[in-house]
Amino acid sequence: MFSTVLVANRGEIALRVARTCRELGLRTVAVHSTADRDSAVVRFADEAVQIGPPAARGSYLNIPAIVEAAQRTGAQAVHPGYGFLSEDPDFAEICEENGITFIGPSPEVMQQLGDKAAARTLMAQAGLPVLPGSTGALASSAEAKETAQQVGYPVILKAVAGGGGRGMAVVRSADGLVRAYNETRAHARAVFGDDRLYLERYVEDARHIEVQVICDRHGAAVHLGERDCSVQRRHQKLIEESPAPNLPDSLRTEMCEAAVRGAKAVGYAGAGTFEFVLAPSGEFYLMEINCRLQVEHPVTEMVTGIDIVREQILVAAGLPLSIRQSDVVVRGSSVECRINAENPARGFVPTPGPLTEFVTPGGPFVRVDTHAHPGWTIGPDYDSLLAKAVVWAPDRAQAVARMDRALSEFRIDGRGVRTTIDFLRRTLARPEFRSATHTTGLVDTMTAEPAPAAEPSPAPAPEGASGRAEEAPAGVS
Template sequence: MTNPPFSTVLIANRGEIALRVARACRELGIRTVAVYSTADRDSAVVRFADRSVHIGPAPAKASYLNVPAIVEAAQQTGAQAVHPGYGFLSEDPDFAEICEAHGLVFIGPPPRVMQQLGDKAVARTLMAEAGLPVLPGSTGALGSPAEAEALARQVGFPVILKAVAGGGGRGMAVVRAGDDLRLAYHRTRAHARAVFGDERLYLERFVEDARHVEVQVLCDRHGTVVHLGERDCSVQRRHQKLVEESPAPNLSPRMREAMCAAAVRGAAAVGFVGAGTFEFVVTPGGEYYLMEVNCRLQVEHPVTEWVTGFDLVREQITVAAGAPLSVSQADLVPRGVALECRVNAEDPERDFTPAPGTLTEFVPPGGPFVRVDTHAFTGWRIGPDYDSLLAKVAVWAPDRAQAIARMQRALGEFRVDGPGVRTTAGFLGEVLDHPLFRAGGHTTGLVATMREPARVAN
């Protein structure tokens, strides 16, 4: 066995992604350090990791966002590198700079790149200069409600207000008429200030009945950039993804090639390093526009790993250590179809309200070509402090019909129970059964359409 790229990696995250990273490290022969909050003392990754360090109480601000505690844990345990997973500090350029200042390798893009692309308004400008199509809208952050109103009249309604520092489906507001824009501006700005610590907003045209398609890229420190195909992420609730698949259904070869080429061009233009995702909106008329660039591993990376047979997390780690990419573009030939369903501890009948509790039964599905990424187990307490993601079920099959059938079977096998615990597994089965999804003609409005009768009934 060759020498591992690092001797020890600290995982600055929790839940299923922390366990996913720890497993990749173990396969590479790397020792792992898990950090944990008081609420996660008995978590799966704490049990799995070689060492674990308590970094604070349950609230994320006091633990998983506590940079001094994380850096101190890395230094105390002899970690050489930090993997941030997704969420929390994964796209924080200040955290990346602090890691570097303390002699730690941040497994992700350079701070400068994250700073540029994390500012969505700046990213729009940079990508437009690189030749990527962007929706009509702001060329920078909005200065006032009056400026937003003037721009909205120029762009044409509906428009969407977005937080410059936003992400994860938060900090957005669709505005369909001029009378609603000023109030939406103030509310979205307040939300952005509270969630991201940055109240700046930008505006762009909102596309009705759109599809959400993203392209996975991977880049090394030697200037090599490859793409690993695209994923359709159109099944969403409140701008947050529920079902993802690769390849995107009913996407013409010409558009697929154009979007992938655009993502590679955009990544090269800014000197991207590591794993990233270029997210596009596809209009009913067959046009595509860049929405944003994510400087991290995506929740839905398993579907890309299924169709390419390629370990993205392993490559993130080796690239961060300075190694060149282990594959060329010609090596990345997608095969078959993969689907991923996010099973959340939420009650779909109560507008997806979180439904925490202690698991008295947790039996995930199995069988051929079924992958379950989860940190849950019988006896685990799902708390109210963190994201409600319970498990990711990803399946592969030679074609889309078989993939849907396999996912239906897998979701039906799930056994989750506990006082007050509800999950989205049953609802996800309804999504897969919907005629629009079956035909590959669904858009980001599918879930709202499905829930409309329930709203009327109530």
């Protein structure tokens, strides 16, 4: 086991990782941009190193600066969290070349699965169901049009290097395909530096179900059950829960076993997530594989009692998993809500600004993962996530009621700052959510309806703030 871990991330996930390191008796190093010099993880860590300016490309995506910080502080391992460099095979390889353990899968596996089109082929060979679509990256809009005609409309175009809900476009007829192809390709080039696209059939009225797996370097692989992540806006998740409600046990078993089979097929080691789309017919198809910790991992931890970050660290140290499949027992129900500094009434536009008040809920079985505090300024350079509220209860109805109560206790105020809390509470109250009959189209339905009350426009952002967050790095979902 190594003695020092550098956390190559920021915000709530950096603090969450550092806490598990502390419990394991490991020394922690935080890296930070100039904008994050007073952040919670900087205060918590044993040592902190400033690595660059606020813009992520000069700091949290600055591989030489992060590796130098690890070498200077004696960190033998790096935990990438999620987003930023968490799924960058080049970063993992450079860490290895410099004698630093990357807490995650091998560069080779990340390279294989990071190419979404190639991953489809690999998983199909392993026997996992994949949606009808292109067999690889599309060579042209003409090929996209031909493939779409073969699989049938609607279809969805996706960036090969995509993630986090970005680089996608749903196309419902041949008339809009060429334009969507060109626009999505340009967006993928700008965000991911890779303009390759692939195409799949788009499933209407679907549910988004994902399976958490953990594998060690000795051939053991287990799943930790599944999560329902169907409440989304622009393909980005807002509410997640475990276990997935209204899912037949036979289907649950089939999906979980498929995920383990896929992980073993590529020699996966570490924590990973297999994301599936569940059609109204009951058929499920693999969408993608995320080679990292997920934002929504706490709901799985709440129902299983397993610290996923702890297992990641043990696996990276070369130790076998501390759990077997028979040890994984899902108890009760857990729900997570993402509290974002966004204005739902204005298309979820980010609302940066200084926080004057930030009070989180408490009570039995309530967990809040956050880095925010009064006096903290929400800047325009990063993702707008402020906190994750997570609750557990013996059953789903009690968990939803507990979440609504917890959300009502948040007190967040600041100049120009709006949050998604009211929108989340309205979502929890929807009859289709209460009955667990909702699909990935729920948020679109809600935003198309008249707003219950007009929300005032936010006050002007602090001087120098653009009011727009820089695109978060690929991989956040």
